[in-house]
Amino acid sequence: MVERERLSALMDGEFEEGESAGHWKRVGSDSELMDCWHVYHLIGDVMRGDRPVSADFASRVREALEGEPTVLAPRRQTSRTLKRVRLYALSAAATVAGVAVVGWLAVQNGPLGDSVGGARLADANAPVPTQTAAVVPVADQQVDDPEVDDYLRVHQEYSPTAVMHGVASYVRTVSTGR
Amino acid sequence: MSDREVDQQLVERAQQGDKRAFELLVAKYQRKLGRLLSRFIRDPAEVEDVAQEAFIKAYRALPSFRGESAFYTWLYRIGINTAKNYLVAMGRRAPTTTEFDSEEAEGFEDGDQLRDVNTPEAELMTKEIATTVNETMQALPEELRTAITLREIEGLSYEDIATIMNCPIGTVRSRIFRARETIAERLRPLLGTSKDKRW
Numbered sequence: 001m002v003e004r005e006r007l008s009a010l011m012d013g014e015f016e017e018g019e020s021a022g023h024w025k026r027v028g029s030d031s032e033l034m035d036c037w038h039v040y041h042l043i044g045d046v047m048r049g050d051r052p053v054s055a056d057f058a059s060r061v062r063e064a065l066e067g068e069p070t071v072l073a074p075r076r077q078t079s080r081t082l083k084r085v086r087l088y089a090l091s092a093a094a095t096v097a098g099v100a101v102v103g104w105l106a107v108q109n110g111p112l113g114d115s116v117g118g119a120r121l122a123d124a125n126a127p128v129p130t131q132t133a134a135v136v137p138v139a140d141q142q143v144d145d146p147e148v149d150d151y152l153r154v155h156q157e158y159s160p161t162a163v164m165h166g167v168a169s170y171v172r173t174v175s176t177g178r
Numbered sequence: 179m180s181d182r183e184v185d186q187q188l189v190e191r192a193q194q195g196d197k198r199a200f201e202l203l204v205a206k207y208q209r210k211l212g213r214l215l216s217r218f219i220r221d222p223a224e225v226e227d228v229a230q231e232a233f234i235k236a237y238r239a240l241p242s243f244r245g246e247s248a249f250y251t252w253l254y255r256i257g258i259n260t261a262k263n264y265l266v267a268m269g270r271r272a273p274t275t276t277e278f279d280s281e282e283a284e285g286f287e288d289g290d291q292l293r294d295v296n297t298p299e300a301e302l303m304t305k306e307i308a309t310t311v312n313e314t315m316q317a318l319p320e321e322l323r324t325a326i327t328l329r330e331i332e333g334l335s336y337e338d339i340a341t342i343m344n345c346p347i348g349t350v351r352s353r354i355f356r357a358r359e360t361i362a363e364r365l366r367p368l369l370g371t372s373k374d375k376r377w
Contacts, residue, residue: 004355005352008354008355012181012329012336012354013181013182013183014179014336024196027198028196028199028202034198034202034205036362037206038205039365039366040362041205041209042209042307042365042369043330043361045209045210047315048331050209050212051209051212051213052307053229054226057226057229061201061204061208061230061233061234065197068237070195071192071193071237071240071241072193072195073194073241
């Protein structure tokens with residue numbers, strides 16, 4: 001009963017493509033299912049106004065087919081296979097394009113890059129010195145207030161701008177005039 | 179999977195040497211092809227001979243079928259060419275291409291002239307089958323009758339039928355199956371394999 005219900009859905013095209021392959025084999029080898037296939041189609045045809053043919057028509061065709069050499073055509077690619085191949089091809093093309101772009105950028109930005117690339121790189125780095133300039137230490141700025149000068153002189157060793165932080169207090173700069 | 183994809187699967191199986199798959203296509207299209215051929219061949223016996231020849235030609239030509247058109251369109255074209263050759267060989271006038279085209283053949287009306295030349299036994303059997311199908315249809319519970327009518331007459335998908343009938347697709351599938359089984363039970367005693375029986 002379950003098999004016949006499946007056959008009924010299969011003949012209406014209401015079966016998943018993957019499921020149908022096994023079912024076709026069963027229909028081909030099961031005379032009861034074959035009979036159902038015939039009768040179900042007869043019902044549909046009669047409902048649509050088609051006229052039945054001789055009962056022995058199918059068997060006559062079958063006998064004639066038995067005398068025919070078996071057809072063995074090269075397997076064609078189904079639409080699903082074609083879609084899969086197309087998907088892989090597109091993925092591969094996208095990967096190659098991505099690698100090419102990354103490679104091209106690497107060559108352009110490298111030490112062997114041409115002058116145009118070099119100039120572009122320089123342009124790209126242009127803002128960096130500006131940012132450095134923006135954080136000029138307070139101590140380097142010109143401040144004319146004598147009180148501030150005294151304060152800075154006394155606290156110089158705690159200044160974060162000292163190159164050797166924490167060592168400055170032990171270093172004494174000596175200058176000699178010649 | 180559409181109806182065309184069902185045919186395509188059967189064709190592919192037949193192309194790989196599965197003759198049973200081709201027999202399923204014969205069972206599916208034998209009456210439609212017969213109806214097509216009866217448009218210009220009056221004798222039902224001749225119609226069946228030409229239909230059989232068309233099926234065999236189609237089987238031989240399967241390796242060349244690429245699935246660019248629907249199987250039935252391709253089969254109908256073979257049927258029409260076979261019928262034309264048959265009529266020429268019999269010294270009768272073959273219909274011109276403009277008179278008959280396989281594409282428009284799908285929607286043509288039943289050949290009324292066929293009824294006049296059927297044998298009385300065959301005609302009686304044909305009527306009995308049609309009456310049985312119609313009577314059983316009328317006796318079906320309404321939900322089964324509606325489901326199978328929407329499928330067989332309107333050609334709707336299960337999804338569309340489920341929407342119209344406001345029920346799950348699984349219920350549609352079950353209703354159509356039960357309708358077919360009920361009609362098939364009433365039909366089977368009428369169906370035989372002798373030459374006078376119809377199928």
